[in-house]
Amino acid sequence: MDTLKATDDVRVGGDLMRRSAVLSPLSLLLFATLTACGPGDVAVLAAPDAALPRQATAGELAMLSRAEDILERRCMARAGFHLPAAPEPARTGPQPPPMALVLADVPWAREHGYGSRVRTPEETARLRANDPVGDYVRALSPQRRAKALRAWQGGGVDTIEVTLPGGTTTGRSTRGCTSEARGELYGDFRVWFGADAVDRGATALAMSRAQADPAYTKALRRWSDCVAGRGLPHESPQGLRAALGDSAPASKEAEYAVTEAACAVDSGLAEVAVEVEERHLADVRERYRADVTNARRMRLAALPKAERIVRDEDPSRHNTQKRGTR
Secondary structure (H helix, E strand, O other): OOOEEEEEEEEEOOEEEEEEEEEOHHHHHHHHHHHHHOOOOOOOOOOOOOOOOOOOOHHHHHHHHHHHHHHHHHHHHHOOOOOOOOOOOOOOOOOOOOOOOOOOOHHHHHHHOOHHHOEOHHHHHHHHHOOHHHHHHHOOOHHHHHHHHHHHHOOOOOEEEEEOOOOOEEEEEOOOHHHHHHHHHHOOHHHHHHHHHHHHHHHHHHHHHHHHOHHHHHHHHHHHHHHHHOOOOOOOHHHHHHHHOOEOOHHHHHHHHHHHHHHHHHHOHHHHHHHHHHHHHHHHHHHOHHHHHHHHHHHHHHHHHHHHHHHHHOHHHHHHHHHHOO
16 A cells, blocks of 8 residues: 655644644545645564554555545535545555665565555556546635635644654644544544554654664664665665655666665664664653554454445455455
8 A cells, every 4th residue: 555645733842843644545635636726654663562452454554544535535525525536556566574764675675676655657657647536626616625625624623732752743623524534433533643643653753763773873884885885875775765766667666675675684784673673662662652552452443344434335346355365
């Protein structure tokens, strides 16, 4: 599943800033189109913690995301905006290995590159040509478009704020279809928003600390020397991926991904990354145990309802997906 982002308002020491926030595919399409008219996240390796509820799998998260999309569209329809379904991702396939800090699976990189994080120019062109949500919104008058934005985001009314582990504060209106959909799916939007925001923020903080860990930075220098020796001089895997961008020919994507992975293994960064990532994730999640536990429990508890929502919306597609997982 393509992982998509938009931005929320954030206050840091009283100053308004913008922060990245993970949104559903439909939310991202609406955000991009509505704001224009007026994308990775990558997988994170986490050691199992017997004291915490299990994490939802990639397939379960995809189910929840699709249910959120469906509920958002139903809510928008009640507000008078009959949005089409978001298109399928440009690229599907097996879930990538963990690569929050570094991609270290050379065979996977050779066959799949960076997975759904990168698209070929042809895939990008197909996505741009198949934009039913954007086409619908762009056809609205400016007044109707503004009304759609208020219906979607709540117009800043009745906003709740949450302080994230990194020290910033994020807020969102409890009204509007994005909030209503999540409240319907997870049971209580206020509780869900707080727990989910802190859970995601805890992971982000742990990754930031892992990247600053002396053991990681030492191995990173060896990795940087390695990729430079292969003709791709970059100081970090994130810098290497940024240079590639999110759209590239398949051969170039494979070159970058294989170089990153091979040098991760050869330099020892792969082994170090696992250790520092697990250690910092465990430390931060222990500090924010209550919110991490709530977020995981609410995701798992919402799965049966999400499955029913998806099945009722498109029975043939749901059955095909189920058969494909057996």
